[in-house]
Amino acid sequence: MxxxxxxxxxxxxxxxxxxxxxxxxxxxxxxxxxxxxxxxxxxxxxxxxxxxxxxxxxxxxxxxxxxxxxxxxxxxxxxxxxxxxxxxxxxxxxxxxxxxxxxxxxxxxxxxxxxxxxxxxxxxxxxxxxxxxxxxxxxxxxxxxxxxxxxxxxxxxxPYGTYVKILKEKGEESAVDTVIIDIGHGSTDILTMYQGRPMRTASGSLIEATDTLTSRMAKALQDKTGAIIKPFDLMSTIRKGRDQVMIGGQYYSIKEIKNYYSDQIAKIIIDEVMRLIATLPPDAFVEYYIITGGGAHSFGEQIRKQIIASKLVAEGDKAVIPSNPVLSNAEGFELIAQR
Ligand SMILES: Nc1ncnc2c1ncn2[C@@H]1O[C@H](COP(=O)(O)OP(=O)(O)OP(=O)(O)O)[C@@H](O)[C@H]1O
Ligand SMILES: [Mg+2]
Missing domain, CATH: 3.30.420.40 (ATPase, nucleotide binding domain)
Known part of the structure; x- marks a missing residue:
């Protein structure tokens, strides 16, 4: 076996x-x-x-x-x-x-x-x-x-793992043109699949990711409280979806700064996606946009809304966030190994 x-x-x-x-x-x-x-x-x-x-x-x-x-x-x-x-x-x-x-x-x-x-x-x-x-x-x-x-x-x-997993879930038989935006910890990877192959000129990486959010929030909190805050320590706050942090025995709301910086970072990611897809040949028709990786929990919805608002997809359900964005690549690779 x-x-x-x-x-x-x-x-x-x-x-x-x-x-x-x-x-x-x-x-x-x-x-x-x-x-x-x-x-x-x-x-x-x-x-x-x-x-x-x-x-x-x-x-x-x-x-x-x-x-x-x-x-x-x-x-x-x-x-x-x-x-x-x-x-x-x-x-x-x-x-x-x-x-x-x-x-x-x-x-x-x-x-x-x-x-x-x-x-x-x-x-x-x-x-x-x-x-x-x-x-x-x-x-x-x-x-x-x-x-x-x-x-x-x-x-x-x-990101190829998520591509395989989502296309299977959507019941797609053939390889359809897709952009996968994988927002990880230290980088965001963008992979564009065109005619079943990764298209290098329309794929790339940027350093804005979840780590950028915690670094900017730590800096803002530091300015506000005078205490030294490590970005790493904000990671579990974000993962747990908390709206407050305790610093020096006092509670501070992080809702506003979190929303402010996640909007900013989401915009940077979308700008890069736009720049990359502008290099696609005119016959390309991107059917799906998939937003995955742990960062989809923080930026996924903003990016998805923006993709729909920019009419990059025909219907809302073609802008997809996998049910488990952290594991979706590994799950897709398992499907590939089975094949
Ligand atoms: N449930 C969650 N809510 C919010 N953030 C989360 C959640 N789960 C994980 N994250 C964050 O997502 C990031 C990890 O994502 P992921 O595992 O996709 O990154 P990675 O694959 O290791 O990095 P990369 O793709 O850059 O190589 C971490 O910063 C983590 O704190
Ligand atoms: Mg990753």
Missing amino acids: TTHVGIDLGTSTIKISCGDTKILIPSIIGEPNPGWTGMSSDKTLENNLVLIEGNKEWYVGELARLQSEVRYALASEGQMKSAENTFIAVKAALSLLMDNPEDDFVLATGVPVATGAEVMKNLSRMMKGDLKINVRNDSTSELFDYKANVQKTLVMPE
């Missing part, structure tokens, strides 16, 4: 879809930082993941985020940095899907649009064949010895 896996290697989070199993892992690996172990109340392998390579160990994902002093982000400026580091994270992630000591896999993987061709090629070459995977649970010290036989690995631009 072969396990088909969809993986979305985002700049902030690796998303994995495999049947009912959906996994989110922070996109970082780190040097081990041995100390007290066994005290964490969360003993899942996913949150205590150590990959062993020869005599070198790597903390992966949440464990690296919380415990490593020396950490390596897998991506920055909207692209995957090193195929080697990414490979470490992917191997560790695969260990979470192993049912037996040895399993067969087909993988379909998405990387940020701006990722260089060389990194993409290296990745697909590495992630093939028989992979020996040794992992340890840092909290329980349990060791696992796996062999993943990867029969095939496809590496594609991230």
Whole structure:
């Protein structure tokens, strides 16, 4: 039996879809930082993941985020940095899907649009064949010895996953021209599909994304309160949809500044979409606009309304936000792996 896996290697989070199993892992690996172990109340392998390579160990994902002093982000400026580091994270992630000591896999993987061709090629070459995977649970010290036989690995631009998933949901048989706007953490990727192929001149990335919103809000709150506020700390406020923050024991409403900056960022994204689609050949007819990625929660509705108001789509239901914008790429890649 072969396990088909969809993986979305985002700049902030690796998303994995495999049947009912959906996994989110922070996109970082780190040097081990041995100390007290066994005290964490969360003993899942996913949150205590150590990959062993020869005599070198790597903390992966949440464990690296919380415990490593020396950490390596897998991506920055909207692209995957090193195929080697990414490979470490992917191997560790695969260990979470192993049912037996040895399993067969087909993988379909998405990387940020701006990722260089060389990194993409290296990745697909590495992630093939028989992979020996040794992992340890840092909290329980349990060791696992796996062999993943990867029969095939496809590496594609991230937003392509959502394209495949939404077209299937819409019952489209053929490849229709579509613009996918994937608003992630550190970058927004725009992928234009024309006659079933990515159109490079009409695709691109911009650095305005969710991180821009939290940075601008942090700056505004800092000016107002005099306290130092880290953008990262506003992330969970935004994720929880809260309208207030507590700073120095006092509550402040963030509704106005959040709306103000999300409008601004949404406008920047739409301007870039307009500029890119202006390069399409005259016979192109963009049927769908899809807004996805975690940023769709913050900017999706504004962008969707603007697309409809600008009459870029024939009907409102052709401007789509997937039901789970964070996972939709990984879910689409899983469909590709199954095919
Ligand atoms: N429910 C939510 N509401 C609001 N924001 C959310 C929600 N879920 C995730 N986010 C935000 O979305 C961002 C992550 O989105 P996503 O996982 O699409 O990014 P990524 O794929 O890692 O990055 P990129 O696409 O730039 O490579 C984070 O900034 C996160 O805080
Ligand atoms: Mg993404």
